[in-house]
Each structure stands twice: as C-alpha cells, then as structure tokens.
Amino acid sequence: MTVIDSRDIPADPESIERLAAGSLTYRVVDGSDATRAELFQRATTRGFLGAEPSAEELAFGQQTFDARRNTGVYETPAADTMPVATIDSWVTPVTLPGGGELPMWAISGVTVSATHRRRGIARALLEGELRSAVSAGIPIAGLTVSEATIYGRYGFGSALPMAKFTVDTRRAGWAGPAVDGRVEYVDRDSLAAALDTVHDRARSARSGQIPGWPSRWTGIAGLAPGNTDGAKVRGVRFLDRDGEVRGAMAFALQDSSGSFRFALDVRLLVAETPEATGALWRFALQHDLVDQVTADLRPLDDALPWLVRDPRGVTQTVHDHGWLRILDIPTALTARTYSAPLDVVIRVSDPLGFTAGDWRLRLDAQSEPRVEAVEGADVDAELDISALSILYAGGVRAASLHGAGRIVADRNVVEALDRAFVAFPAPALDIWY
Ligand SMILES: CC(C)(COP(=O)(O)OP(=O)(O)OC[C@H]1O[C@@H](n2cnc3c(N)ncnc32)[C@H](O)[C@@H]1OP(=O)(O)O)[C@@H](O)C(=O)NCCC(=O)NCCS
Structure with missing residues (x-):
C-alpha cells in the first residue's frame, strides 16, 4: 500500500x-x-x-x-x-x-x-x-480520545471498543492447555524491539490495528525520559518450539499491601499465535506473590476468561478506545471483506457532507463488493456516518446500533447488515495514538 x-x-x-x-x-x-x-x-x-x-x-x-x-x-x-x-x-x-x-x-x-x-x-x-x-x-480517519463526548459531532464513531481485565489470580486459577515453547526475560531495549516486531506481524490479524512507532515501543518498555515508573517495567518474550519469537509482554509490579503481595499490570501483551497469548497470560496469572493482574486494551474475544479455572475471578470492563471516521464510502466499503451477502440501499447523513447520500451496497461471494451512489432508489436503512464507521470495523453489532436508534431499518435489514459486517476475529486497537 x-x-x-x-x-x-x-x-x-x-x-x-x-x-x-x-x-x-x-x-x-x-x-x-x-x-x-x-x-x-x-x-x-x-x-x-x-x-x-x-x-x-x-x-x-x-x-x-x-x-x-x-x-x-x-x-x-x-x-x-x-x-x-x-x-x-x-x-x-x-x-x-x-x-x-x-x-x-x-x-x-x-x-x-x-x-x-x-x-x-x-x-x-x-x-x-x-x-x-x-x-x-x-478514505478514513481515526483517533483515540481523552473524552468520549468530543468527536461524534465530526462523524467519528467508537468502532473499536476494548476490554480492561482485572484478575483475582487466586480465585481465577489456571486451566489453559500446556504450550510447546518457552517464556524468557528480556532487558528493556530488547523488550521494545520484541514488542515492535511481534506487533507488526500480528497487526494484520485484527481490523482496526495500526503500526506503532519507535517512541511508542520505548515508552511502553519504560525507556522514555521523564517516566518515573520506567525502572519498574519488566519484559518477557515467548519463543515457539523452533525458537521463533511469537509474543512479548511488558509489565510492572507494585507491592499492593506492604506484605509481599503484588499487583501485576500488563502494559502490553502482543502475540502472533494462540500459544503465545496463552503462555504470556499464564506467566502473569501464575506469577508467585501476585494477587491481582490488570490489563487494558484487550480484544473483546480475548481467550483469557476461558483460560482460567474460575471465570468469576476475571472481571471485564468494556470501554471505547479506537474511533474511526469514513471519508470515502466506495473506497472504504469495497476494501474490506464481508461475512455474508448483502444487497441494500443505505441513506447516510454526514454533518460535514463528505459522505452524505444514498448508497447501494452489493456484496456477494461471487464478485468484488460493489458500492455506488444511487438516486431515487427505495432506501432500506438510514444511519449517520458515525454509525456506519462503527459498523465498518465489524466489532459492534448492527442490532445494538439499531436498538439505540442509530440505524433506522426493518428488522430483516438489520439482521442482514449484522451478518454481513461482523468481523472475525474481533477488531482491536491495542495502543494509544
Ligand atoms: C477538548 C478540547 C480540545 C476542546 O477545544 P475547544 O476549542 O474548547 O472546543 P470548541 O470550542 O471548538 O468546541 C467544539 C465543540 O466541541 C464541544 N466540546 C468541546 N470540548 C468538549 C468536551 N471536553 N467534551 C464534550 N464536548 C466538548 C463544544 O461544546 C462544541 O460543540 P458544538 O460545536 O457542537 O456546539 C479542549 O478542551 C482541550 O484541549 N482539552 C484538553 C486536552 C484534550 O482532552 N484534548 C482532546 C484529546 S483527544
């Protein structure tokens, strides 16, 4: 590209x-x-x-x-x-x-x-x-936000919600499968390099991800000047059975009670394979002297709740994170794949006018997606560009947007939109920008 x-x-x-x-x-x-x-x-x-x-x-x-x-x-x-x-x-x-x-x-x-x-x-x-x-x-713009109330007025939508996990490690336990490979400590320079390498290889697996940049990795690895907690950052990486690095995790430990009981905060966990994800979660959750593990910016389909013995030991809070704004409907909508066929006319409103109009979407397994402006056609669904941008990433269900009045359409159209737009795996954005 x-x-x-x-x-x-x-x-x-x-x-x-x-x-x-x-x-x-x-x-x-x-x-x-x-x-x-x-x-x-x-x-x-x-x-x-x-x-x-x-x-x-x-x-x-x-x-x-x-x-x-x-x-x-x-x-x-x-x-x-x-x-x-x-x-x-x-x-x-x-x-x-x-x-x-x-x-x-x-x-x-x-x-x-x-x-x-x-x-x-x-x-x-x-x-x-x-x-x-x-x-x-x-064709598209994106940002992460300090407040969720600022950017909808410009047509951005909260397309990439993410989860924050808080794990009571003693209650959660561990039930994940044994993994072939090993976890090893790395110094902070090597951690920054491993986060960069693995993130760049893994980012094509989930819609919404963007590449990081050098100061993003050194910052997460605790190497940015002015970061008073930087020395607390530790890092591990996961190597598969062939010795290839498939995952990396930056974390920091905090003595939570003054009595040798610690909280472990995952600053970033990047993984290319389910084995790497499982091995790094296991390292965190089974760490001696650690009662609590926290991790933010995790995808909504993260395996974590399914890797533990007692899922009630895992609390998950979903919050907005990545915001997207489509600027060119034909280019954006024809560039992604869809999960089911769809043939609808949508009416899009846009506070800044870039994408306003009626658009026919024809998506089927036989041909490339076709998206064209139409006039005078019967309209199946009405939504604003913020709602379409949310739907676009494939992580928020059309049914939810419909329930909130963000998509106006008959139930069968909502179901068709839902089936077509949902993405596998769930979209994600695991860094701030
Ligand atoms: C958020 C910030 C950039 C807004 O700047 P501003 O120049 O005061 O905003 P504007 O006067 O252009 O306001 C534009 C619109 O946003 C709204 N708005 C401004 N700040 C808002 C806020 N914090 N929350 C919700 N709405 C806000 C205004 O009411 C106005 O709405 P309207 O045009 O629909 O009537 C500014 O307050 C700021 O710098 N905050 C601290 C840093 C920050 O949070 N930046 C955002 C990073 S993602």
Missing part, C-alpha cells in the same frame, strides 16, 4: 480563513525550526495537563514530532510564539476485516489552551484535518 506523507499537505484554507476572522493564525509548523518545534511540544504537553518537559523529554519527543504534520493556532503571525492550539496527523495503514489495509489519516495531540477554550478552535482544527485528508484522497 502506498502511504502518502501528510506533511506535504498544506494547511486547510477554510480553517485558515475561519480562524483569521478571530485574529488567529493557523499554520502547519515548519519542523526544521528547533524553536518552533519546542514551542509546539511544550504547548501540547501543557494542553494535556503535563509537567513542563525537560530538555531530554523534548529531544525524545522530537522524533515523533518530525514524523508528523503538526498544525498550530497562533495569536500572532510571528512564528516564534507558543501556539494556543495544537493538532498532529500522519497517514498510516489500518487493518480491515479480511486482512487488507487502507491508508488512514491518524489524528493526535488535539489541544486548545485553557485560555482559548470553547471558541470553536478545536472544531476548526478537526474539520481542517478531515478536509485535508479528503483533499489528499485518504
């Missing part, structure tokens, strides 16, 4: 104009200027309520900054001031149901200074990103 460089896309003219009306300057930051880069990073950190970054942290963040299209909003046209709002983006492959990929406009670092909130700046930033993505021909 050819991935374009978002840094080549100029700032969106409509957002330039809209913010200029409020005497604000909106521009893509020149990354080669160290002062501007530092000011941008400082503004982003402040926007997320972080402490003032050290020189070492700024140097660490520079690599990620350099790789992205960083757009700032400034109070003056002068370039060397702190932005009052930030956003960054890059184009990355996203896995689709069936294992294909599309280029996705990933958005991160959305902040508006507390002195400038609720004046429409975030709206100008988000709409600007989506128009830029459309202008570059990117």
Whole structure:
C-alpha cells in the first residue's frame, strides 16, 4: 500500500480563513525550526495537563514530532510564539476485516489552551484535518480520545471498543492447555524491539490495528525520559518450539499491601499465535506473590476468561478506545471483506457532507463488493456516518446500533447488515495514538 506523507499537505484554507476572522493564525509548523518545534511540544504537553518537559523529554519527543504534520493556532503571525492550539496527523495503514489495509489519516495531540477554550478552535482544527485528508484522497480517519463526548459531532464513531481485565489470580486459577515453547526475560531495549516486531506481524490479524512507532515501543518498555515508573517495567518474550519469537509482554509490579503481595499490570501483551497469548497470560496469572493482574486494551474475544479455572475471578470492563471516521464510502466499503451477502440501499447523513447520500451496497461471494451512489432508489436503512464507521470495523453489532436508534431499518435489514459486517476475529486497537 502506498502511504502518502501528510506533511506535504498544506494547511486547510477554510480553517485558515475561519480562524483569521478571530485574529488567529493557523499554520502547519515548519519542523526544521528547533524553536518552533519546542514551542509546539511544550504547548501540547501543557494542553494535556503535563509537567513542563525537560530538555531530554523534548529531544525524545522530537522524533515523533518530525514524523508528523503538526498544525498550530497562533495569536500572532510571528512564528516564534507558543501556539494556543495544537493538532498532529500522519497517514498510516489500518487493518480491515479480511486482512487488507487502507491508508488512514491518524489524528493526535488535539489541544486548545485553557485560555482559548470553547471558541470553536478545536472544531476548526478537526474539520481542517478531515478536509485535508479528503483533499489528499485518504478514505478514513481515526483517533483515540481523552473524552468520549468530543468527536461524534465530526462523524467519528467508537468502532473499536476494548476490554480492561482485572484478575483475582487466586480465585481465577489456571486451566489453559500446556504450550510447546518457552517464556524468557528480556532487558528493556530488547523488550521494545520484541514488542515492535511481534506487533507488526500480528497487526494484520485484527481490523482496526495500526503500526506503532519507535517512541511508542520505548515508552511502553519504560525507556522514555521523564517516566518515573520506567525502572519498574519488566519484559518477557515467548519463543515457539523452533525458537521463533511469537509474543512479548511488558509489565510492572507494585507491592499492593506492604506484605509481599503484588499487583501485576500488563502494559502490553502482543502475540502472533494462540500459544503465545496463552503462555504470556499464564506467566502473569501464575506469577508467585501476585494477587491481582490488570490489563487494558484487550480484544473483546480475548481467550483469557476461558483460560482460567474460575471465570468469576476475571472481571471485564468494556470501554471505547479506537474511533474511526469514513471519508470515502466506495473506497472504504469495497476494501474490506464481508461475512455474508448483502444487497441494500443505505441513506447516510454526514454533518460535514463528505459522505452524505444514498448508497447501494452489493456484496456477494461471487464478485468484488460493489458500492455506488444511487438516486431515487427505495432506501432500506438510514444511519449517520458515525454509525456506519462503527459498523465498518465489524466489532459492534448492527442490532445494538439499531436498538439505540442509530440505524433506522426493518428488522430483516438489520439482521442482514449484522451478518454481513461482523468481523472475525474481533477488531482491536491495542495502543494509544
Ligand atoms: C477538548 C478540547 C480540545 C476542546 O477545544 P475547544 O476549542 O474548547 O472546543 P470548541 O470550542 O471548538 O468546541 C467544539 C465543540 O466541541 C464541544 N466540546 C468541546 N470540548 C468538549 C468536551 N471536553 N467534551 C464534550 N464536548 C466538548 C463544544 O461544546 C462544541 O460543540 P458544538 O460545536 O457542537 O456546539 C479542549 O478542551 C482541550 O484541549 N482539552 C484538553 C486536552 C484534550 O482532552 N484534548 C482532546 C484529546 S483527544
């Protein structure tokens, strides 16, 4: 898949104009200027309520900054001031149901200074990103969010819900099968490398996954400067019977009672095979002196509750995590595979207009999916682009969206949508971006 460089896309003219009306300057930051880069990073950190970054942290963040299209909003046209709002983006492959990929406009670092909130700046930033993505021909956008109430208004939908597990290890016990292979400790540099390698090989198995990047892996491995708990991070990897690394896990231990009883928090578990998943879960759950294991961002079909003797020892909390926004319906919908045939006309509403209209979806086993705009046809289902983006990843049932009034259709159409869109295995996104 050819991935374009978002840094080549100029700032969106409509957002330039809209913010200029409020005497604000909106521009893509020149990354080669160290002062501007530092000011941008400082503004982003402040926007997320972080402490003032050290020189070492700024140097660490520079690599990620350099790789992205960083757009700032400034109070003056002068370039060397702190932005009052930030956003960054890059184009990355996203896995689709069936294992294909599309280029996705990933958005991160959305902040508006507390002195400038609720004046429409975030709206100008988000709409600007989506128009830029459309202008570059990117069919889908994605983000992870600080609050679940912010992004639906721009057409994003919570397409990739994930589970947080809390395991009472003594109650849960272990009932998983014996595994051929071995688990071994690795130092934190090797851990970062193993997480990167295995994640990249495993990400094509689940729709919604995107590749990580160097500072994501060093951060999870506890090697990022400023991470006061970094030294607590430990790592193991799983090697199959041929000695091939098939899984890796970063975790941290915390003495929970002051009496040699510990809680183990899984920072990330990546696995290419069920054997690797089972072996790494077993390592965590059967660890001596550990009463509780927690792990977040696990897929909804994780084997964990089925690997233990007493599933009531495993508490699962499902929450929103990955948000998607289709920008080009024919390109997005014809790129994934479907689980059952479908022939329907859907009416899509879109607050920003990119995808609004009536669309006929014809999906069958004999031919490639066909998706075309139609006029005057009988409409079988009505939904907004946020709901379609949720359905698209294949992890949320059409029946749930219908029950919530997010899809308006007869029951038989809902059932047909449900059967066609559901993805195997469940979609997932196991990192933040
Ligand atoms: C969230 C944040 C970016 C919003 O910026 P803002 O410039 O104040 O937002 P806007 O004025 O453009 O508001 C746009 C819309 O979002 C809504 N909105 C803004 N912040 C919201 C929030 N925290 N929760 C829910 N809705 C919110 C506004 O009511 C407005 O709605 P409307 O246009 O439908 O009437 C800003 O508060 C912020 O920087 N927060 C801290 C960092 C953060 O959480 N960033 C998001 C990272 S995913």
